[in-house]
Amino acid sequence: MPESFAAFRDANGVVNFEPVMFCLACGTKVPENARFCSSCGQAMESDTGTMLVDQDSSFPGETISPRASTPRKPPAAPAPLRHPRATGSPNPLTSSDPIGGGRFTPGQILAERYRIVALAGRGGMGEVFRAEDLTLGQIVAMKFLPERLSQDARALARFHAEVRNARQVSHPNVCRVFDIGETDGTLFLTMEYVDGEDLASVVRRIGRLSPDKATEIARQICAGLAAAHERGVIHRDLKPANIMLDGAGKIRITDFGLAGIAASIQGEEARAGTPAYMAPEQLAGKQVTTRSDIYSLGLVLYEILTGQRAFEASTLRELVRLRESGTITHPSTLVRDLDPLIERVILRCLESDPDKRPASALQVAAALPGGDPLAAALAAGETPSPEMVAAAGATEGIKPQVGLGLIATVLLGLVAHMFLADRYKIQNLTPFEKSPEVLLARSEEITQQLGFSETPADSAYGFFTDFDYLNYIQEHDKSRARWQRLSSDRPPTMVFWYRQSPREIASSDFFNFAGNVTLWEPPSDTTGMISVCLDSRGRLLFFKRIPPEHDPPRGASGPPDWPSLFSAAGLDPATFTAAAPEWSDLLYADTRAAWTREISAPIRSTERVEAAAYRGKPVYFRVLYPWADPWRDRAHQPSSHQKLANIVGIVVFAALLVGSVLLVRRNVRQKRGDEAGSWRLGNFLFFVFLTMWALQAHHLASLGEFGMIVLALAWAFLISTFARQLYFGLEPFVRRRDPHTLISWARLISGKIRDPLVGRDILIGTAYGVLLGAFESVDNIVLPLFGGLPPQPGTASMESLLGVRPTLGSIFRYTWAYVLFSLGVFFILFLLRLVVKKDWIAAIVIVFLGAVTNTGGDYFWSTFLFSAVIWLSIYLVLRRFGLLALVVGLVVQNTLVTFPMTTHLSRWYAGGAIAGILTVVAVALFAVYHALAGQPLFSTKALDD
Numbered sequence: 001m002p003e004s005f006a007a008f009r010d011a012n013g014v015v016n017f018e019p020v021m022f023c024l025a026c027g028t029k030v031p032e033n034a035r036f037c038s039s040c041g042q043a044m045e046s047d048t049g050t051m052l053v054d055q056d057s058s059f060p061g062e063t064i065s066p067r068a069s070t071p072r073k074p075p076a077a078p079a080p081l082r083h084p085r086a087t088g089s090p091n092p093l094t095s096s097d098p099i100g101g102g103r104f105t106p107g108q109i110l111a112e113r114y115r116i117v118a119l120a121g122r123g124g125m126g127e128v129f130r131a132e133d134l135t136l137g138q139i140v141a142m143k144f145l146p147e148r149l150s151q152d153a154r155a156l157a158r159f160h161a162e163v164r165n166a167r168q169v170s171h172p173n174v175c176r177v178f179d180i181g182e183t184d185g186t187l188f189l190t191m192e193y194v195d196g197e198d199l200a201s202v203v204r205r206i207g208r209l210s211p212d213k214a215t216e217i218a219r220q221i222c223a224g225l226a227a228a229h230e231r232g233v234i235h236r237d238l239k240p241a242n243i244m245l246d247g248a249g250k251i252r253i254t255d256f257g258l259a260g261i262a263a264s265i266q267g268e269e270a271r272a273g274t275p276a277y278m279a280p281e282q283l284a285g286k287q288v289t290t291r292s293d294i295y296s297l298g299l300v301l302y303e304i305l306t307g308q309r310a311f312e313a314s315t316l317r318e319l320v321r322l323r324e325s326g327t328i329t330h331p332s333t334l335v336r337d338l339d340p341l342i343e344r345v346i347l348r349c350l351e352s353d354p355d356k357r358p359a360s361a362l363q364v365a366a367a368l369p370g371g372d373p374l375a376a377a378l379a380a381g382e383t384p385s386p387e388m389v390a391a392a393g394a395t396e397g398i399k400p401q402v403g404l405g406l407i408a409t410v411l412l413g414l415v416a417h418m419f420l421a422d423r424y425k426i427q428n429l430t431p432f433e434k435s436p437e438v439l440l441a442r443s444e445e446i447t448q449q450l451g452f453s454e455t456p457a458d459s460a461y462g463f464f465t466d467f468d469y470l471n472y473i474q475e476h477d478k479s480r481a482r483w484q485r486l487s488s489d490r491p492p493t494m495v496f497w498y499r500q501s502p503r504e505i506a507s508s509d510f511f512n513f514a515g516n517v518t519l520w521e522p523p524s525d526t527t528g529m530i531s532v533c534l535d536s537r538g539r540l541l542f543f544k545r546i547p548p549e550h551d552p553p554r555g556a557s558g559p560p561d562w563p564s565l566f567s568a569a570g571l572d573p574a575t576f577t578a579a580a581p582e583w584s585d586l587l588y589a590d591t592r593a594a595w596t597r598e599i600s601a602p603i604r605s606t607e608r609v610e611a612a613a614y615r616g617k618p619v620y621f622r623v624l625y626p627w628a629d630p631w632r633d634r635a636h637q638p639s640s641h642q643k644l645a646n647i648v649g650i651v652v653f654a655a656l657l658v659g660s661v662l663l664v665r666r667n668v669r670q671k672r673g674d675e676a677g678s679w680r681l682g683n684f685l686f687f688v689f690l691t692m693w694a695l696q697a698h699h700l701a702s703l704g705e706f707g708m709i710v711l712a713l714a715w716a717f718l719i720s721t722f723a724r725q726l727y728f729g730l731e732p733f734v735r736r737r738d739p740h741t742l743i744s745w746a747r748l749i750s751g752k753i754r755d756p757l758v759g760r761d762i763l764i765g766t767a768y769g770v771l772l773g774a775f776e777s778v779d780n781i782v783l784p785l786f787g788g789l790p791p792q793p794g795t796a797s798m799e800s801l802l803g804v805r806p807t808l809g810s811i812f813r814y815t816w817a818y819v820l821f822s823l824g825v826f827f828i829l830f831l832l833r834l835v836v837k838k839d840w841i842a843a844i845v846i847v848f849l850g851a852v853t854n855t856g857g858d859y860f861w862s863t864f865l866f867s868a869v870i871w872l873s874i875y876l877v878l879r880r881f882g883l884l885a886l887v888v889g890l891v892v893q894n895t896l897v898t899f900p901m902t903t904h905l906s907r908w909y910a911g912g913a914i915a916g917i918l919t920v921v922a923v924a925l926f927a928v929y930h931a932l933a934g935q936p937l938f939s940t941k942a943l944d945d
Contacts, residue, residue, distance in 0.1 A: 173224030208307030298349025397933025413770030421901035443498035456500035472627035492535035515697030557616030663729030682724035695809030759930030769892025
């Protein structure tokens with residue numbers, strides 16, 4: 001007996017339902033307890049469960065399916081269904097057995113194309129005939145609206161919607177709908193004819209399906225439903241009567257009459273459906289989503305596995321009461337041998353809160369026995385354990401073709417990187433002929449020539465780039481060939497510095513965590529400490545010597561030897577004109593002098609020389625150009641872009657610190673954090689940081705080394721603790737929502753470095769890093785093509801020019817830094833997803849924040865676009881391939897920046913380029929070897945064939 005419902009709200013706003021009964025045969029309204037229709041005499045005890053819409057109801061909906069006849073006792077282990085035939089009263093699209101009656105007779109020709117074979121079924125929404133398509137010679141099903149609804153606008157709209165929605169979905173487990181037609185003023189639709197019976201008939205006939213057969217059918221339902229959801233179509237009326245099972249055991253989802261696009265189902269339209277199979281939010285008229293279909297799927301699975309409905313109700317009031325009470329009989333109490341995994345999936349689908357249900361039909365399929373255990377845990381609403389995450393995913397190797405393609409990408413990317421470096425890296429654009437060892441000897445020689453021959457207790461040296469010069473060219477030269485000026489050796493771009501001291505040179509800056517010495521750190525504050533700067537040809541640019549703090553009066557000293565300083569600088573004093581001194585250092589001097597001259601190449605400017613002496617000995621000498629920055633005199637006034645970057649940085653750091661503390665506290669209380677994994681990560685970063693410090697620090701042969709060790713340990717502890725805090729706070733949430741991004745990472749930190757999936761992601765990360773490194777030079781090519789000016793050339797890491805030890809230290813520095821960076825990106829992305837709720841919005845925000853803090857130069861928007869592409873790639877690699885691939889990619893990319901790449905192998909720094917290339921290639925070969933899991937990279941099978 002079909003039942004529709006009207007609804008009204010009481011004074012408290014609570015929805016109350018008023019059942020309304022209809023006769024399926026003639027549509028006449030009948031009393032709730034009537035056994036027969038007073039108009040046509042039709043019995044009201046039908047099993048059909050067909051739907052009928054109450055056209056006058058203020059709360060549109062569909063009839064509740066009547067309670068099925070009590071099935072016979074389910075067999076203990078029913079045999080799999082082979083070739084079922086319908087019994088009793090079939091639903092639309094059931095068996096091929098001829099059925100008498102109906103508005104058309106067998107043999108009748110309709111629309112000059114279709115020959116009626118038999119009535120296949122009759123329901124509240126019309127009749128379905130088996131027919132022969134005379135044009136194509138195929139058997140089809142023809143569905144006709146009942147005569148009482150043929151003039152109803154709403155019924156006609158649903159009829160058209162069924163065709164429109166069903167045709168958007170093409171899948172073997174979805175019944176194909178061909179077209180809509182008209183004959184003698186009556187609309188019909190043609191669809192695939194399924195020679196079988198619906199699941200409602202199957203359940204009535206045999207009681208329940210065996211768990212194995214039910215699982216097989218459930219997977220097919222999930223596949224068809226997922227195909228519909230992928231097209232944005234929500235079925236809204238998923239029930240056993242709308243799922244056909246053919247003779248081969250294959251199912252088809254039918255009847256898309258109520259289906260709709262997710263975004264268009266709003267208001268009263270959300271209430272349409274069969275109440276017995278509607279989700280709570282659908283029954284209440286709230287938002288209908290794909291998870292509403294997941295709820296209906298759970299009801300279907302419950303019914304075919306147990307032979308009973310999850311909620312047995314004869315009226316709508318009773319159904320609403322049962323739903324509100326939340327009382328449901330667990331399937332395992334009805335079926336003793338039911339797999340607990342199946343029960344967990346069903347109960348998870350039947351959660352009242354849509355957010356607690358599985359996210360997709362595919363997730364339900366994966367959670368069924370024989371599927372993915374990780375998906376099973378997610379579908380059950382559980383957080384998978386770290387061990388489960390590590391055990392999930394692929395265990396076999398990648399295809400050799402994929403491995404070969406990635407290796408080829410790495411090699412081609414390295415070649416491209418070398419050629420791009422020749423054109424767009426400073427070390428290849430400026431004269432850079434002498435090695436640091438030669439320049440070191442030249443610095444010591446100049447020091448002795450100036451009269452300072454004492455043996456130093458300690459010394460240090462290195463390189464730096466004169467960015468003031470680069471910024472000056474960028475601001476004042478708007479020609480496309482502006483960077484060709486760097487080919488001149490004066491003014492210099494690359495500067496060599498040297499320091500010596502009668503005491504040990506030890507950095508005391510807490511934030512100098514690497515423990516290295518620079519030209520400015522530690523400050524020059526010891527008597528006799530000397531600083532020297534040379535250009536790449538070994539000519540003096542800067543000299544400073546600290547005079548004595550206590551110097552008793554002595555006899556008269558001679559005049560300073562300025563010509564020796566000019567000679568060391570490679571300058572001719574005769575070309576200069578004396579000028580008033582303008583520049584001074586912090587040291588004391590009793591004599592000052594200055595000279596200037598005009599130069600025209602490579603850039604028209606004034607070359608200035610400032611010098612100072614104390615008691616006839618030079619204490620200060622400097623060659624200056626207009627771009628020299630008197631930074632001691634300048635108040636710190638950051639630009640608006642710098643202010644924005646600083647604000648973003650502070651907010652991000654505060655969010656990371658406070659958010660991670662709160663999450664750690666929560667995870668500790670709930671005992672769900674990966675404590676072992678976080679300790680392994682912390683220990684790894686602790687070791688990496690100390691290794692970096694050991695390689696890069698300026699060590700001392702005294703007890704002062706002990707203080708440096710304590711400082712290094714403090715930094716290592718701080719960094720490893722912060723990383724462990726981030727990981728422990730974030731990892732459980734990622735493990736619950738995006739566990740696939742952690743699979744290879746979890747395997748790696750558990751010690752499975754030779755795992756195929758670990759190898760795959762390291763290989764992918766290596767290829768990504770090489771491509772990202774090459775992409776950084778693309779703007780040098782693209783901007784001139786569109787009339788823009790080439791941006792500043794890139795620079796190599798200065799450590800890579802000083803030998804193996806500092807270079808290895810840089811690689812270790814990038815390792816711990818980009819592990820922290822990747823965890824930070826992951827954490828910020830997680831916080832954004834909590835706030836904005838949508839993944840794509842979170843992605844846009846993080847790409848925007850990353851790009852806006854990395855812009856500059858002549859063209860803001862082009863720089864912003866290139867930065868956005870880089871940040872988008874970071875997001876995509878993180879989401880698609882996971883944390884390990886991102887970390888490896890960023891480390892490889894910065895390693896390539898570290899090494900001074902060039903194709904000119906005769907240059908003194910070419911060894912560093914070769915070492916960098918071999919390092920990246922070695923990582924890629926190691927990764928592909930383990931990613932293949934024993935498969936040969938090159939196969940002779942094709943030759944044998």
